[in-house]
Amino acid sequence: MATSENISTARPVTSWRALLSSQRNFKRAQQVIIFIIMAIGAIAMIAPFEWMLATSFSRSANVAMPRIPRFWPSDPSIFNYKVAITNLPLVRYYVNSLIVTAASTLGYLFFSSITGYAFAKGRFVGKSILFIILLTTLMIPFEIRMIPMYLLMRQLHLSDTYAALILPFISGGFGTFLMRQYISAIPDELIDAARMDGAGEVRIYWQIMLPLVRPALAALAIFRFMWSWNDFLWPVIVINSTDNKTLPIALAFFEEDHRTNYNLLMAAATFIVLPVLIIFFAMQKQFVAGITMTGLKG
Amino acid sequence: MLKKLRKSLIWYIFVAPTFLLYGLFVAYPTFETFRLSFFHEVATRQEFVGALHYIRLLGNRVFLAALLNTAFLGIIFLLIIIPLSLVMASLLNNLRVWPNLFKAIYFLPQITSTVAVALVFSYVFQPNWGLVNGILRQLGVDPLPLWLAEPRYVLTGSRATVTILAVWVALGYYMLIFQAGLQAVPAELYDAAVVDGASPFQTWWLITIPSLRPTFIFLLITGTIDAMSRFSDLWMLGGPAGTPARSLQTIVLYMYQTAFESNDFNLASASAVILFVIVLALTVLNFRSFLGREFSGQSGA
Numbered sequence: 001m002a003t004s005e006n007i008s009t010a011r012p013v014t015s016w017r018a019l020l021s022s023q024r025n026f027k028r029a030q031q032v033i034i035f036i037i038m039a040i041g042a043i044a045m046i047a048p049f050e051w052m053l054a055t056s057f058s059r060s061a062n063v064a065m066p067r068i069p070r071f072w073p074s075d076p077s078i079f080n081y082k083v084a085i086t087n088l089p090l091v092r093y094y095v096n097s098l099i100v101t102a103a104s105t106l107g108y109l110f111f112s113s114i115t116g117y118a119f120a121k122g123r124f125v126g127k128s129i130l131f132i133i134l135l136t137t138l139m140i141p142f143e144i145r146m147i148p149m150y151l152l153m154r155q156l157h158l159s160d161t162y163a164a165l166i167l168p169f170i171s172g173g174f175g176t177f178l179m180r181q182y183i184s185a186i187p188d189e190l191i192d193a194a195r196m197d198g199a200g201e202v203r204i205y206w207q208i209m210l211p212l213v214r215p216a217l218a219a220l221a222i223f224r225f226m227w228s229w230n231d232f233l234w235p236v237i238v239i240n241s242t243d244n245k246t247l248p249i250a251l252a253f254f255e256e257d258h259r260t261n262y263n264l265l266m267a268a269a270t271f272i273v274l275p276v277l278i279i280f281f282a283m284q285k286q287f288v289a290g291i292t293m294t295g296l297k298g
Numbered sequence: 299m300l301k302k303l304r305k306s307l308i309w310y311i312f313v314a315p316t317f318l319l320y321g322l323f324v325a326y327p328t329f330e331t332f333r334l335s336f337f338h339e340v341a342t343r344q345e346f347v348g349a350l351h352y353i354r355l356l357g358n359r360v361f362l363a364a365l366l367n368t369a370f371l372g373i374i375f376l377l378i379i380i381p382l383s384l385v386m387a388s389l390l391n392n393l394r395v396w397p398n399l400f401k402a403i404y405f406l407p408q409i410t411s412t413v414a415v416a417l418v419f420s421y422v423f424q425p426n427w428g429l430v431n432g433i434l435r436q437l438g439v440d441p442l443p444l445w446l447a448e449p450r451y452v453l454t455g456s457r458a459t460v461t462i463l464a465v466w467v468a469l470g471y472y473m474l475i476f477q478a479g480l481q482a483v484p485a486e487l488y489d490a491a492v493v494d495g496a497s498p499f500q501t502w503w504l505i506t507i508p509s510l511r512p513t514f515i516f517l518l519i520t521g522t523i524d525a526m527s528r529f530s531d532l533w534m535l536g537g538p539a540g541t542p543a544r545s546l547q548t549i550v551l552y553m554y555q556t557a558f559e560s561n562d563f564n565l566a567s568a569s570a571v572i573l574f575v576i577v578l579a580l581t582v583l584n585f586r587s588f589l590g591r592e593f594s595g596q597s598g599a
Contacts, residue, residue, distance in 0.1 A: 030392070031392075031393065031394060031395065034389045034390075034392060034393045035393060035395055037386075037389060038386075038389065038390060038393060038400050041386065041400075041404065041469075042400055042403045042404065044466070045403050045404055045406055045407060045466070045469075045470075046403060046406070047429065048418050048419065048422050048429065049406065049418070051418075051421075051422070051429050052418050052421075055421075066427065068432055068435075068436070069427075069428075069429045069432035069433065111315055111316050111319075112316075114312050115312060115313050115315075115316040117312065118309045118312035118313045119313070122306070122308075122309035122312065123305075123306060123309070124306035124309040124310060125306065127309075130313065130317070133320075134316070134317075134320060136324075137320065137324050139578065139581070140324060140328050140574070141523060141526075141527050141573075141574070141577060142527075143527045143529070143550050143553070143570065143573065144327075144328060144331055144570050144571075144573065144574045144577075145323070145324065145327035145328055145331060146327075146553075146570075147327075147331060147334070147553070147557050147563055147566055147567055147570060148326065148327035148328075148330035148331055148334065148567075149323060149327045150557075150558075151330075151563065152322070152326070152327065152330075167319070167323070168319070168322075168323040170319065171315065171316040171319045171320070173320075173324075176316060200308075201308045201309075201312070202308075205312075226409055229411070230410075230411040230412060230413075232411075232412060232413055232529075232530040232533070233529050233530060233550075233554075236533075237554075237558060247411070248411050248412070248413040248414075248530075249413075251411075251413050251414065251417065252413050252533075252534060255417055255534070262421060265417060266418070266421075269411075269414040269417050269418060272411045272413070272414045273410050273411060273414050276409050276410065276411070277406075277409070277410075280402075280405075280406075280409050281402070284398075284402055287405075288398075288401065288474065291471070291474050291475070291478075292474070292475075292478040
């Protein structure tokens with residue numbers, strides 16, 4: 001800004017033109033500088049992933065890593081991926097992770113929305129007290145509850161099962177809160193009209209509410225999927241048989257056994273990251289909208 | 299009366315499953331954590347021992363070190379991430395070329411499995427052939443830093459490495475939240491600044507930053523809770539003991555070790571209660587300072 005003023009006073013005859021062009025130059029220089037800073041940051045973000053990919057596609061298993069980092073695989077092949085599938089066994093863990101993630105995400109959407117509907121539009125004694133009680137969940141981190149939860153699962157003979165990974169996470173204070181906020185904004189006339197037509201609450205919930213709150217459901221679904229897919233602490237506590245492991249703990253224990261087989265480990269890591277990356281790039285818009293709506297991350 | 303009750307029955311059915319699960323997995327475990335922390339297991343029977351476990355913890359060097367470590371890692375992380383992400387978000391907000399592409403790229407580490415990210419990072423910072431030391435070697439740095447193998451409080455030690463990891467992972471999320479905050483700043487404020495002849499930096503410092511107060515508070519609260527319960531990435535990099543030399547052990551890692559390696563569920567519960575009290579106190583503190591200022595701001599206007 002200061003430069004534009006100097007130039008305009010120095011050449012008063014063409015002042016408005018000089019001002020315009022110098023301001024345009026200033027804007028352009030500003031854009032270039034910001035772009036360079038952003039690009040440097042972006043390279044720092046991508047480089048570890050690129051290195052992971054390059055290493056995973058390098059043939060040389062169990063060989064010392066090159067002392068100069070390579071961003072392109074030496075002797076490219078999918079050998080490590082084949083080994084990861086047959087030795088890990090990755091397919092089994094993929095199925096485990098998919099079942100657990102799908103069940104807990106669907107459950108979360110269902111219970112959050114139906115409870116949220118009751119709190120938004122229902123009339124019953126104790127409504128506000130119950131809602132406040134539910135909100136206390138937000139104040140109690142999972143880490144505080146994990147020891148009794150583990151002991152409870154053991155007592156119920158549920159430890160080391162899918163149920164142990166799914167049941168505690170199919171409902172929650174945050175989802176209910178978000179759905180209640182969303183459904184509250186829907187006009188009552190819509191529901192009253194449906195009631196006049198003789199529709200019951202279950203039908204109103206299923207046929208009117210659910211389609212209307214689809215954006216909120218999509219946001220919740222994305223985050224629950226990410227969260228469940230990547231969760232580590234609870235599975236590592238409650239799962240102990242090899243067959244029931246989810247992908248993250250499988251990778252963690254695989255790392256302990258194959259510490260020096262870097263190429264293979266990078267292939268296994270790529271397998272875990274891939275589905276989430278695909279979802280992220282396919283649903284980028286909903287993703288950004290979801291974060292700004294909920295403040296949630298992955 | 300009966301008719302009214304029957305009418306509201308459906309609503310109770312709608313909320314019942316959520317409250318059943320709430321009771322089982324939130325209310326009961328929370329109370330049980332408190333109860334366990336005052337008991338001791340003697341031959342499969344629980345015996346009341348009062349505050350014994352708390353006294354044990356407060357005299358336990360390992361626990362105190364873990365507590366201090368959690369606080370240290372959390373404070374350093376927040377001191378770096380909040381200014382850095384604010385500056386980056388402000389810059390990105392002014393960029394007209396590919397802003398959404400950059401947004402997506404910066405967000406990548408956040409959506410990636412912590413386990414995979416930590417694994418890749420342990421290789422990136424591997425002293426002999428890692429990506430970072432490989433670049434440093436090309437630049438002629440000698441001796442090369444040890445990164446994760448160096449437990450002391452130095453700028454290239456284990457704590458610094460995991461802080462770089464945490465910042466790398468969280469930057470995109472913090473930027474996104476700041477950007478949402480930036481877009482909510484009323485345009486009239488900026489127009490007024492232009493009329494008053496403020497420079498771009500003055501505008502940013504005197505208008506943008508004060509308007510972002512709710513965003514700061516939100517990020518401080520969630521950031522504090524995340525930092526206090528840090529676990530997975532450190533478990534991958536240093537195991538439950540926070541190797542090397544317990545330099546990476548946090549409270550939750552200590553809890554994990556005490557409960558699931560030493561089988562001392564009572565002592566672990568006491569440490570969970572201490573963690574709970576700290577988290578609650580910090581949240582209330584952050585929230586109070588926010589509400590207090592909001593109210594005084596309103597009375598001033």
